[in-house]
Amino acid sequence: MTDRSRDVIADLGATLRGGFYIDGDWARPLGNDRTELVCPVDAKAWIDAPLASHADIDRATAAARKAFDTGPWPTLSASDRAHLLRRFAVEIEHREPLLARLWTAQVGAPISFAGMFVPTARAMLGYYADLLETYQFEDRRPTWSGEARVMREPIGPAALITPWNATLPILFYKLAAALAAGCTVVIKSSPETPFDALVVAECAHAAGFPPGVINVITADRTGGAHLVASPDIDKVSFTGSTAGGKAVGRACLDRMARFTLELGGKSAAIFLDDADLGQTLPAIAPFTMPFSGQICFAQTRIIAPRSRVEEIIAAYGAAIATLVVGDPWEPTTQLGPVSSATQMTRALAHIAKAKVDGARLVTGGTRLDNFGAGYFIAPTVFADVTPDMAIAREEVFGPVVVVQAYDSEDEAVALANHSDFGLSGSILTADPERGYRLARRIRTGNIGVNALQMAPNVPFGGYKQSGLGREGGPEGLAAFLETKAIYMPGANAV
Known part of the structure; x- marks a missing residue:
């Protein structure tokens, strides 16, 4: 364990x-199970944390149910909820340096990367607080004999299930919207990152949220399944693997609970034949393997015109070669370790299969042994990759990017869409309107022209096996609301 982790x-x-x-309030666990955290920099255990038993989970869901059914939160005015969201944001801001350090300590995210994305939490709270001031929770529509009053009401207690890779930003896409809607929540943290949401609970407590509105547990898959199946939970918002999302969806459908799924990705960055590499590569290269490729929206497929493919491979390979790989605590580090031995083994297996399948290794492709027992993998690029190869189809979740060549725009579109996933993407071109026209043809939930962006007021989510529903923007708020129509008689009706 490093001194910084201590x-x-x-x-x-x-x-x-x-x-x-x-x-x-803070609650001691009713069970004895614990999870051990292993530092990805040196592969040494450094702390453990309790895992919730079924009894702990039942306590949390009962608290959320009671707070929704009898507490003040769902019936507060929108402006009162907005006021508490803003107080919450102030408390989060005070703890942003700690939250960034937690991200690095638990899963090895470079401290510069963590510091860049931790403020997402505060931004989401501010956005939904502002939206509450103008959002129409009721409108009136004329009918044949009177009017209908259409209400948008909170669904009920919601389970928010977050992954290990980007716990804090992902949590606040869910939490800020759920609270704005008037839902109460049970947050389930991943065993790999148990502490982020507990710090968030500390912030919520200081901000003055009523008891039971926000509840936080740490649980493994068995505990997560128990939470999803709870009759006290009316809505599940899950971010994780496609396999995990399918299991959540099936469990919710069994009892008709509402659910939102944000799942995996295998996103494509399409270089058009007019792309200026001097401008476009610096804009897109950081998003091809951010956090060592362990981010769902990573642009892990580069699709290049055949006439320029070797030029693009050389330029991209040179850009990747300049990345600083090292101790994630150092501010200059751009790529740290992958999060665990399991992630390292999985990524190396993908690399080995790609070589067997005939992909050409441009750079990397090995574990970096100069970091001792740490889980470091060299930034890896493959060329001559065909659509049927596993490396072109499967999400690696490691620092691995493939390059595919095309002969026409139609073929570029076909290659981009030849995926079970559809989460993100980008188009690089000297003509943004040409890029826009091409973007309209890509089956993905988010796509950037000459840059990759995310914003609190814009929906995020995927097509196909990248998920169901959207987070962020008014769409994210709507995901935590039910719609009710009340028919009222006309003025002359009895």
Whole structure:
């Protein structure tokens, strides 16, 4: 364990490390199961944390149910909820340095990367607080004999299930919208990242949320399944693997609970024949393997015109070669380790299969042994990749990018769409309107022209096996609302 990790532990405090947050207070676990965290920099265990038993989960769901059914939160005015969201944002801001360090300590995200994305939490709270000031929760529509009053009401208690790779930003896409809608929540943290949401609970407590509105547990897959099946939960918002999302969807359908799924990706960056590499490569290269490729929207497929493919391979390979790989605690590090031994083994297996399948290795392709036992993989690029290869179809979740060649725009579109996924993408061109026309043809939920962006007011989510529903923007708020129509008689009716 590094000295910096020790500092993070000290800043968390024993009460936060030792349990969960349920019904407005810190709760000791009722079971004895624990999860051990292993530092990806040196492969050494550095701390453990409790895992929720079924009884702990039942306590949390009951608290959320009670707070929704009898508490003040769902019936507060929109402006009152907005006020608390803004107080929450202030508390989060005070703890942003700690939250960034937690991200690095738990899964090895470079501290510069963590510092860039941690403010997403505050941005989401601010966006939904502002939206509450103008959002129409009721409108009136004329009918044949009177009017209908159409209401948008909170669904009910919601389970928010977050992955290990980007716990805090992903959580606040869900949490800010759920709270704005008037839902109460149970947050389930991943065993790999148990502490982020507990710090968030500390912030919520300081901001003054009523008991039971926000509940936090840490649970494994078995605990997650118990949470999803709980009759106290009316809505599930899940981010994770496609296989996990399918299991959540099936469980929700069994009892007709509402659900949103944000799942995997195998996104394509299409270079058009007029792309200026001097401008476009610096804009897109950081998003091809951010956090060592462990981000769902990573642009892991480069689709290049055959007439320029070798030029693009050489330029991209040179850009990747300049990335600083090293200790994620160092501010200059751009790529750190992958998060775990399991992730490293999985990524190396994908690399080995790509070589067997006939892909040409441009750079990387090995574990970096100069970092001792840490889980470091060299940034890896493959060329001569065909659509049937596993490396072109399957999500690696490691620092691996493939290059595919095309002869026409139609073929570029076909290659981009030849995927079970449809989460993100980008088009690089000297003519943005040409890029826009091509973007309209790509079957993906988000796509950027000459840059990749995310914004709180814009929906995020995927086509095909990248998920169901959207997070962010008014669409993200709507995902936590039910619609009710009340028919009223006309003025002359009895």
